[in-house]
Amino acid sequence: MSASSQSAPSETVVAAAEVPSKMKAWVYDEYGDADVLRLDEGMETLLSISPSSSSALLKLPSILFPPNRRRACALIWNSCRPLLTSSLRMAASSQSAPSETIVAGVPSTMKAWVYDEYGDADVLRLDEGVSVPGIKEDQVLVKVVAAALNPVDFKRRQGKFKATDSPLPTIPGYDVAGIVVKVGSQVKNLKEGDEVYGDINEKALDKPKQFGSLAEYTAVEEKLLAIKPKTLDFPLAAGLPLAIETAYEGLEKAGFSAGKSLLVLGGAGGVGSLVIQLAKHVYGASRIAATSSTGKLELLKSLGADLAIDYTKENFEELPEKFDVVYDAVGQGERANKAVKEGGVVVVLTGPVSPPGFRFVVTSDGAVLVKLNPYLECGKIKALNDPKAMAESC
Numbered sequence: 001m002s003a004s005s006q007s008a009p010s011e012t013v014v015a016a017a018e019v020p021s022k023m024k025a026w027v028y029d030e031y032g033d034a035d036v037l038r039l040d041e042g043m044e045t046l047l048s049i050s051p052s053s054s055s056a057l058l059k060l061p062s063i064l065f066p067p068n069r070r071r072a073c074a075l076i077w078n079s080c081r082p083l084l085t086s087s088l089r090m091a092a093s094s095q096s097a098p099s100e101t102i103v104a105g106v107p108s109t110m111k112a113w114v115y116d117e118y119g120d121a122d123v124l125r126l127d128e129g130v131s132v133p134g135i136k137e138d139q140v141l142v143k144v145v146a147a148a149l150n151p152v153d154f155k156r157r158q159g160k161f162k163a164t165d166s167p168l169p170t171i172p173g174y175d176v177a178g179i180v181v182k183v184g185s186q187v188k189n190l191k192e193g194d195e196v197y198g199d200i201n202e203k204a205l206d207k208p209k210q211f212g213s214l215a216e217y218t219a220v221e222e223k224l225l226a227i228k229p230k231t232l233d234f235p236l237a238a239g240l241p242l243a244i245e246t247a248y249e250g251l252e253k254a255g256f257s258a259g260k261s262l263l264v265l266g267g268a269g270g271v272g273s274l275v276i277q278l279a280k281h282v283y284g285a286s287r288i289a290a291t292s293s294t295g296k297l298e299l300l301k302s303l304g305a306d307l308a309i310d311y312t313k314e315n316f317e318e319l320p321e322k323f324d325v326v327y328d329a330v331g332q333g334e335r336a337n338k339a340v341k342e343g344g345v346v347v348v349l350t351g352p353v354s355p356p357g358f359r360f361v362v363t364s365d366g367a368v369l370v371k372l373n374p375y376l377e378c379g380k381i382k383a384l385n386d387p388k389a390m391a392e393s394c
């Protein structure tokens with residue numbers, strides 16, 4: 001401890017080594033309703049305490065200093081009005097304030113969903129004492145507001161990618177939307193307070209991060225993130241990255257371009273629904289057909305499909321019409337090859353593949369999100385979340 005303030009009164013000024021000179025604090029400069037509150041990111045850290053007591057001397061402007069962490073979380077998260085994933089909703093109602101660095105705003109431990117062995121969903125447990133991950137020079141620490149799960153998460157949990165996985169225990173979750181709370185020394189564009197989203201694993205199957213997004217905090221390379229579209233709330237944004245980047249990369253790899261025709265297998269799914277929209281609004285497809293179950297045929301049309309095929313009643317490969325590109329998000333590679341034109345291409349995400357089909361594994365890239373953000377912000381491309389699958393509001 002050392003005395004660092006020039007204006008120190010008669011009390012001892014505490015400036016422990018881990019206490020930074022500046023801090024974030026909720027502040028009001030005048031009395032009034034809740035909207036007088038503002039988050040000040042450059043408050044001087046000056047906790048002057050009497051040697052004989054643990055009370056803090058609070059100087060003007062008055063700091064609304066949370067009496068415990070539960071209140072702090074509620075304040076910050078309510079300011080974003082997020083719908084939280086269940087783990088985070090539980091975090092928001094946590095009663096305890098363990099050994100955390102409250103001044104810096106980032107605790108040393110957090111809550112996270114974890115599994116210690118591969119298996120079914122019941123291997124998942126909520127761990128309340130996970131260390132908040134450190135960041136590398138090119139990374140930022142994101143305070144998670146919403147996280148999303150993809151099929152790769154459950155396949156990984158089942159041990160299907162064991163050979164190339166990072167070591168157990170694992171915090172699952174590729175997709176995240178949240179707020180930057182710390183930046184590494186080589187980070188160029190992002191700063192604290194930025195609202196971001198992205199897929200935190202550059203290579204989906206090659207050593208995906210041990211500490212995923214189903215946690216209160218996650219560490220991510222800057223290049224994998226983009227500023228969240230203003231028109232999307234956090235849960236809608238969190239549902240997008242892996243799916244839209246897969247949709248885009250597949251169309252790029254297939255050489256899709258204006259005037260070409262497309263058949264999407266699994267058009268109502270996370271990836272398929274975005275393939276339809278990208279093909280229509282970004283690439284200028286001449287014609288789009290897509291398959292789904294009966295109840296989702298109207299959805300396919302609303303997304304931009306000219307022909308909606310009910311896979312429970314029709315075999316798409318028996319249609320007389322053939323397509324320049326078939327995008328298979330179901331695992332029907334052999335049948336897909338029968339629906340493509342001579343010289344055409346079949347993109348296969350899962351299951352068996354043979355020429356002219358090819359399979360690829362998505363690479364996360366924040367630049368793709370940056371490129372597509374204008375389409376998301378103006379509503380040409382819509383993020384779809386199933387309301388039944390959403391956690392209730394905080």
Ligand SMILES: NC(=O)c1ccc[n+]([C@@H]2O[C@H](COP(=O)([O-])OP(=O)(O)OC[C@H]3O[C@@H](n4cnc5c(N)ncnc54)[C@H](OP(=O)(O)O)[C@@H]3O)[C@@H](O)[C@H]2O)c1
Pocket residue numbers: 150151152204242243246265266267268269270271272291292293294296311329330348349350360361362
């Ligand atoms: N290679 C990669 O890099 C990569 C990246 C992302 C995803 N994937 C894989 O791609 C697949 C799709 O991912 P996703 O995120 O889009 O999954 P998802 O959101 O769970 O969507 C699955 C969709 O498949 C549809 N479906 C099921 N059987 C079908 C059939 N016979 N014909 C047509 N549609 C059918 C369902 O439609 P209904 O509800 O109408 O039945 C559902 O909408 C998964 O296997 C995933 O692992 C691979």
